[in-house]
Amino acid sequence: MKTVIAVHTGTGNSLYIAKQFKNAEIHFIDEFLSGSYDLDDDIDRLGIVFPVYCWGLPYPVREFIREYLGQRDNSSLGYVFGIATCGAFPLYTLYDLSASLADVGIALSYSTSFKLPDAYLPLQKKAVSNEKAREAASLIKGDIERTVRDVENEEIRIPRRGPGWRIIRKFSSVGMKPRRNSTLSVSTKCTGCGLCSRICPMGNIQIENGKASFSDKCISCFACYHRCPENAIDYKGATGQYKGLVATSELFRPGRGIKEE
Ligand SMILES: Cc1cc2nc3c(=O)[nH]c(=O)nc-3n(C[C@H](O)[C@H](O)[C@H](O)COP(=O)(O)O)c2cc1C
Ligand code: SF4
Ligand code: SF4
Numbered sequence: 001m002k003t004v005i006a007v008h009t010g011t012g013n014s015l016y017i018a019k020q021f022k023n024a025e026i027h028f029i030d031e032f033l034s035g036s037y038d039l040d041d042d043i044d045r046l047g048i049v050f051p052v053y054c055w056g057l058p059y060p061v062r063e064f065i066r067e068y069l070g071q072r073d074n075s076s077l078g079y080v081f082g083i084a085t086c087g088a089f090p091l092y093t094l095y096d097l098s099a100s101l102a103d104v105g106i107a108l109s110y111s112t113s114f115k116l117p118d119a120y121l122p123l124q125k126k127a128v129s130n131e132k133a134r135e136a137a138s139l140i141k142g143d144i145e146r147t148v149r150d151v152e153n154e155e156i157r158i159p160r161r162g163p164g165w166r167i168i169r170k171f172s173s174v175g176m177k178p179r180r181n182s183t184l185s186v187s188t189k190c191t192g193c194g195l196c197s198r199i200c201p202m203g204n205i206q207i208e209n210g211k212a213s214f215s216d217k218c219i220s221c222f223a224c225y226h227r228c229p230e231n232a233i234d235y236k237g238a239t240g241q242y243k244g245l246v247a248t249s250e251l252f253r254p255g256r257g258i259k260e261e
Pocket of ligand 2: 186189190191192194195196197211227228229230231232
């Protein structure tokens with residue numbers, strides 16, 4: 001049984017969940033979108049693991065479904081599962097996933113969500129410590145193990161919608177579109193090491209004149225803020241960095257070297 005997991009992650013929580021599927025091959029969603037990885041035809045199960053953004057799907061997940069899955073023949077895909085991580089609750093995000101897949105002719109067989117530390121700076125001005133992150137992970141350990149077993153047994157678990165889901169879906173897909181993020185700034189502490197450009201899920205950071213510089217494709221995941229080794233990225237007086245549940249090197253996008261422009 002070949003299982004591939006397509007993961008979108010900013011701060012690493014979703015990658016942490018994906019890694020619990022020990023027999024699965026994991027690829028970042030940006031690998032599919034950039035053409036550096038393609039699904040084989042012999043794949044039996046596809047997992048999509050991602051954070052809840054504004055009670056809906058992050059932009060790269062919507063693009064993955066529409067522009068990647070929507071353009072291929074998915075007739076050999078037997079079992080598709082989706083897992084969301086969230087800071088509070090997913091509302092209708094799993095239904096949004098199911099509806100978005102249905103739009104391209106794919107049936108979602110199983111979905112669930114896990115609550116993990118929220119590193120969204122507009123709401124959490126002080127980052128969660130490593131200790132608290134590990135505590136949160138240990139609280140859901142049993143549930144993760146059950147989910148891994150469910151997927152191995154190809155259990156069915158269909159998400160439900162509720163009142164107002166269409167409005168929330170619209171709000172989330174418009175609100176979470178990539179844009180220039182003028183609330184993030186690079187301080188003089190920046191050494192131009194390029195680490196942030198290797199982990200940004202949107203490829204939105206370049207090194208220019210020895211310093212990080214942002215383009216206009218930011219999805220406010222805050223990975224760059226939390227993982228900068230010099231703490232050189234500022235956001236409106238936020239303090240501390242969430243180092244999360246995976247090592248920073250695990251967030252490096254394959255093939256993305258450090259580019260000086
Ligand atoms: C842009 C953005 C929007 C978010 N919106 C929500 C939300 O609507 N509801 C929620 O419970 N958590 C929300 N969160 C929290 C994330 O879903 C949560 O921290 C998730 O585990 C992060 O996953 P990652 O570490 O894989 O990026 C949001 C986080 C970000 C960055
Ligand atoms: S990771 Fe930090 S120090 Fe390195 S280039 Fe980015 S902002 Fe500068
Ligand atoms: S620039 Fe920073 S906050 Fe914006 S998408 Fe890239 S890593 Fe995330």
